Amino acid sequence: MIRTDEDALKCDLAETYGIFDYRQLPATTVAVFSCGLKDDSRIQMILNNQRVSLDRTILMTISDRLALLLWFKTKDGQKGRNKPPLWSSIFNDSKETAAFNSGEEFEKERKKLLKGG
Template sequence: MLAADRDALTCDLAETYHILDMTALPVPLLATLAAGLRGDSRIRLAMAGETATAAELLQAAVLDRLTTLCWMQTKDGAHGRKRPPSVVAALSGKDKPKQTNTRPVAFATPADFERARARILAKGR
């Protein structure tokens, strides 16, 4: 567990057992306490490669079904267009958002900012 994610284990031990310094414990006791952590603890999720608990995934699945039912009642749904994105896919990492250019931009003067803003607004029209 330490090799998987030391920070997650530290947080789980602090939250569950109020242990702030796990190095002060004997190794067998630490192993016993770590094995007794909840199934949805940070370290267990990290070791399983999961990002959400089963309850969160179930709630997301319910939301996905509801939004799909609502979407089917629209004109877009009747023609199979603009399907709502899946929350389950986003939580499980299967739906990777498209990478956009998110580099920060700095301007030397307010006039430079206004020119860049005008250029962006002109593209949108």
């Protein structure tokens, strides 16, 4: 953890345990305190490659789903226009998820992607 981001670890130890100079403590004690940090601590989020905590991810997902449900009820939503901006798209680096109505649709898209477009 120290090699990954010492400053983040220092901040987490100070915030969580009131330890302002971890070097004065035995290494095993610092290790125990470090492993006891919560999942949304700075160092844990860095180690897990998370930009947003699980709590916030869940809230963003709920907000996105609600926005989509409301949008579907509008004229634009029924015609597939002016989709509302989604929080998850801001923090998600991957491409959009595709959905298919049948196995044949999936196979067509798969073949298209394997051929390069």
